Amino acid sequence: MKFNVxxxxxxxGLVCAVILKNTEDIDKIRFSEPKFVQDKEIDVFPNDIITNLPYDPRCAMWFDHHIANVRPKEFxxxxxxxxxxxRVVYDYYLPNFPQLKKYEQLMYHTDRIDAADLTYDEVLEPQGYLLLSMTIDGKYHDDEPYWLKLIDLLVEKPIQEIMNDPDVKAKVERFSKEDLEFRQLVRDHSRMEKNVLVTDLRNVEKLPNGNRYYVYAFQAATNLSMRITNDRERPGYVSIGVGYNIFNKTANINVGELMKKYGGGGHKTVGSTKVKAEDADKIVKEMLVYLTMR
Structure with a gap:
């Protein structure tokens, strides 16, 4: 049976597809944001394998690790x-596909990047898989051919060759230029709310791509960060993201469960949601009351 991812x-998400291309007969690969799946705003078909997204009962298989996502009794x-x-996909298939061990280094770096298990120096000067990950911006669907190309490259090539690919080099060059502007915007649009660093970028018309971990290096004294941006995919909506400071993990809340109350989700240490623009200020205030008590 042919499956779609x-x-x-x-x-x-791309590495999930890499593993599945080695273990299943994959026809097409599609991309979505979690909120679109959660709100059933994207078609899901009986031959779809969903990974790194919320569960949808119409799918053939589901793989995920987000603690706030609703899990069915049987799937x-x-x-x-x-x-x-x-890692969930890899561990599921490894017993029957021992050849997947060739991806051990890829898995190691994917785990560290997705869990934000990074050093201060890595954040300030990203290289290799970390730098590659920063060229992937899910908010720009025009980049879909690039994402598909990366999957094929990750299936076959080591990171050194991938980083020398002309398309990847062009993306890295563009990211590096935009990141300088992004870092300045973070400094200009951030404020302290007790233990929370709030970065409100709603007034920025064109938000450059940038190093999302920089905020933690910029203000290591806080133990939580909140980022507020206009949603580029949903006009009239605002994205709110909250995360533990990866260099100061003294917070004691479940961010994913907090976001779930506002229609979003995530992990214990990081999560996000999208809310109507007219409700955003009220919701931000409510969240900050909760976050600054922790």
Whole structure:
């Protein structure tokens, strides 16, 4: 039976597709944001394998690791709390496909990147798989041919060859230029709310792609960060993301469960949601009351 993959456009989602291309007969690969699956705004078919996204009962198989996602009592696939969704897929197939061990280094780096298990120096000067991951921006669907190419490259080539690919080099060059602007915007649009660093970028008309981990290096004294942006895919909506500071993990909340209350989701240490623009200020205030008590 031929399957399609429905996954998220980040390194974790792409590596899920890499593993599935080695283990199943994959026809097409599609991409979605979690909220679209959660709200059933995207078609799901009986031959779809969903990875790194919420469950949909119409799918053939489901693989995920997000603690806030609703898990059915019975389904084909696997769910467990793991550093990455790709790790869930890898562990599921490894007993019957020992050749997957050739991806051990890819899995190691995917786990570290998705779990934000990074050093200060890696955040300030990303290289290799981490730098590659920063060229993948799921908000730009025009980049879909690039994501598909990366999957094929990751299936066959080591990271050194991938980083020398002309398309990848062009993306890295563009990212590096935009990241300088992004870092300045973070500094200009951030404020302290007790233990929370709030970065509100709603007034930025064109938000450049940038290193999402930089905020933690910029203000290591806080233990939580909140990022607020206009949703580029849904006009009239605002994206709110909250995460533990990866260099100061003293917070004691379940971010994914908090976001779930507002229609989103995530992990214990990081999560996000999308809300109507007119409700955003009220919801941000509510969240900050909760977050600053932790």
């Amino acid at each position: 429905l996954t998220r456009a980040d390194l974790d 084909k696939g696997a769910f467990k709390v793991a550093p990455s969704a790709a």
